[in-house]
Amino acid sequence: MTLVSQLSNPRSYAVIGTGALGGFYGAKLQKSGLDVHFLLRSDYDWVSQHGLQIESVWGDFQLPQVPAYNNPQKMPPCDVVIVAIKSTENHLLPQILPPVLKPDGVVLVLQNGLGIEPEIAEIVGNHRVLGGICVICSNKIKPGYIRHLDYGMMKLAEYNHNYQSGGITPRLQQIGEDFKKAGVPLDIAEDLLSIRWEKLVWNIPYNGLSVVLNARTDQMMSNPATRVLVEEIMGEVLEGAKGCDRFLEREIINQMLSHTETMTPYKTSMKIDYDQRRPLEIDAILGNPLKMATAGGVHLPRIQMLYQQLKFLDTQNCP
Amino acid sequence: MTLVSQLSNPRSYAVIGTGALGGFYGAKLQKSGLDVHFLLRSDYDWVSQHGLQIESVWGDFQLPQVPAYNNPQKMPPCDVVIVAIKSTENHLLPQILPPVLKPDGVVLVLQNGLGIEPEIAEIVGNHRVLGGICVICSNKIKPGYIRHLDYGMMKLAEYNHNYQSGGITPRLQQIGEDFKKAGVPLDIAEDLLSIRWEKLVWNIPYNGLSVVLNARTDQMMSNPATRVLVEEIMGEVLEGAKGCDRFLEREIINQMLSHTETMTPYKTSMKIDYDQRRPLEIDAILGNPLKMATAGGVHLPRIQMLYQQLKFLDTQNCP
Structure with a gap:
């Protein structure tokens, strides 16, 4: 200390x-x-x-x-x-x-x-x-x-x-x-890093996919394909945290999924930025976590792909 | 025979x-x-x-x-x-x-x-x-x-x-x-299966991403993030073929990338279907290859994610 x-x-x-x-x-x-x-x-x-x-x-x-x-x-x-x-x-x-x-x-x-x-x-x-x-x-x-x-x-x-x-x-x-x-x-x-990774379990899938799929949280949760995808991306966030020696309980995934299911349909902050043609917080929310995970030897293909998709859309949106 | x-x-x-x-x-x-x-x-x-x-x-x-x-x-x-x-x-x-x-x-x-x-x-x-x-x-x-x-x-x-x-x-x-x-x-x-997988090296990334990212081939190729993503997805298609005991030369990836770079900007058939609100050929182009790869013990996270994203968009587009 x-x-x-x-x-x-x-x-x-x-x-x-x-x-x-x-x-x-x-x-x-x-x-x-x-x-x-x-x-x-x-x-x-x-x-x-x-x-x-x-x-x-x-x-x-x-x-x-x-x-x-x-x-x-x-x-x-x-x-x-x-x-x-x-x-x-x-x-x-x-x-x-x-x-x-x-x-x-x-x-x-x-x-x-x-x-x-x-x-x-x-x-x-x-x-x-x-x-x-x-x-x-x-x-x-x-x-x-x-x-x-x-x-x-x-x-x-x-x-x-x-x-x-x-x-x-x-x-x-x-x-x-x-x-x-x-x-x-x-x-x-x-421990700050633990709570930051914990928050990313929600932010990475929902912020990212809301822009790529033009979707609200309730739409992502009610479609079986994206519900599984959200859960898989959350699993990768836990892997990323592990690469930084932070071990989050797997139970947090179920908690966030069920919270989001019962939540008022919500347009994420990244989707609001996108719709208002403001630059997206891609580096803070996806790019930096990817870098830290990679430095820890952990490979997160879905989050990497989401990052690449968002980079493309952000460039088209705010050239 | x-x-x-x-x-x-x-x-x-x-x-x-x-x-x-x-x-x-x-x-x-x-x-x-x-x-x-x-x-x-x-x-x-x-x-x-x-x-x-x-x-x-x-x-x-x-x-x-x-x-x-x-x-x-x-x-x-x-x-x-x-x-x-x-x-x-x-x-x-x-x-x-x-x-x-x-x-x-x-x-x-x-x-x-x-x-x-x-x-x-x-x-x-x-x-x-x-x-x-x-x-x-x-x-x-x-x-x-x-x-x-x-x-x-x-x-x-x-x-x-x-x-x-x-x-x-x-x-x-x-x-x-x-x-x-x-x-x-x-x-x-x-061998039919070899030529089918070979064609998928092009079809999976370009058809899939053109719908998810609302993009033409030239836009995907000129953005550094999606150019890398296309190449990574092509790499997964080769892995999928391997899971079916079909071994494609890695050189095919470079050929397809450079052909597509010099090609007239092209709207893929899946994107045309999407824009005309027709159902997408997701199962033939992504779902069935994923099943065959999985049966061969091969895991293709990016293609799986693209499949899930397309399933979502198709359902929203043709409810």
């Missing part, structure tokens, strides 16, 4: 990317009384005038005024900087992160996929990065308006060089407490 | 399915002076009045009158019955074949894929089936009008129970001579 300092009390937060994810969790934190600063781009004008509106299965609420910014240089340095932009925009982070981060502050990466934390450690230094996964169905409906449809739980963990297990640190507990007080179901975990 | 009788001289032909393939080769045979009878469905009225028109890279020609039928019971029994309907229509063959086949006649299967000949042997008896592959780019543009864009060569072979090698028989040579006299470049082969 690494020596890391505690964060100041109470923590201040910066949200980089005020969309379906960052907007929702940031709003929950601000509503709980914390000091939260939101970085926006296209929605800046609207949100700085009207704040955020949250329609949520946990209860609707409105924040008529939020500290909104369109320039990271104008933001105050914060204790915790939540990264919630699309990973396809991460080339902007070397400009964004340094000014918004307190000397003892940390970056919390809530993006999907693998391999983002090492890039961020390059920018802000080692021992200043945490990662988290969010199991949530939420969409941004219009500027400043977020609809939270289902789930919402998070798992957070420390990032350590090369994804070595980071253990439970005081600052991880502090951040966890902040989210819990804000009403977010949350676990803190000792 | 099995004892099979020679065919009468000259041979009469029946063409079951007068489309891009059957219409083209049947017209070539009739033009060479042979007696050819064409079975049609939707195009019957037009063709019985106006005959067939062929626009071909080998030279255009017209047959103002052809013996056209809309009912197999009205056709004369023939020496050679060419099966050129879509394999998704093969449930009609038990009604169609018996009346059009002479007692010593044979059925020549020109459909794509694997596993059709055993079904036809069930209908007409053993030792009465031959199979062939056609390397041709042709499309039916409108009723009775066929456009032949490129290639056109055939390979023919005897079918034997369980695809055991059938050797070179006199009747195989007779049929081969008929096509050659009609101007069709043709090889006769000792």
